[in-house]
Amino acid sequence: MSLSGFVLTRSLFPVCSFIDFDISPDGSSCNETYVVIGPDPCVTWCGTNFPRVYISARSYLSIRYVYRESGPVLRRGFNLKYFAGLWSSVVF
Numbered sequence: 036m037s038l039s040g041f042v043l044t045r046s047l048f049p050v051c052s053f054i055d056f057d058i059s060p061d062g063s064s065c066n067e068t069y070v071v072i073g074p075d076p077c078v079t080w081c082g083t084n085f086p087r088v089y090i091s092a093r094s095y096l097s098i099r100y101v102y103r104e105s106g107p108v109l110r111r112g113f114n115l116k117y118f119a120g121l122w123s124s125v126v127f
Contacts, residue, residue, distance in 0.1 A: 049096040051117040056085040057110045058100070067103045070113060072096070085113075 051072065058081060059068040065081035072078055075092040089096075096117065102108065 048091060048094070049117060050088060050090050051096060051098065051115050052088050053085050053113060053115045055111060055114040056080070057083045058102075058113060059110060067101075068110075069101055071099045071101070 056070075058070065059065075061082040061084065065079055069079050069081040072080075072089050073091075074095075074097060078089070080086075098115075100113070
């Protein structure tokens with residue numbers, strides 16, 4: 036099974052803040068289930084540890100969730116808020 040989510044927002048230096056993050060077991064290699072945020076800086080997160088705030092150095096922000104594991108989804112996923120003029124939120 037492969038699942039991917041994507042959020043795109045345009046504003047001056049958009050900011051996103053994770054509220055909850057549990058997408059893969061701690062210690063996993065980030066090869067099968069992970070979140071990529073970019074484009075500048077472009078970072079990858081997996082497991083349950085994450086920075087609370089991400090600030091893009093560009094005028095846009097992209098978030099990609101990748102799930103490539105076989106079997107059922109056993110983790111909570113993630114919840115974040117992003118600032119693009121007004122606070123908005125997305126949950127995967």
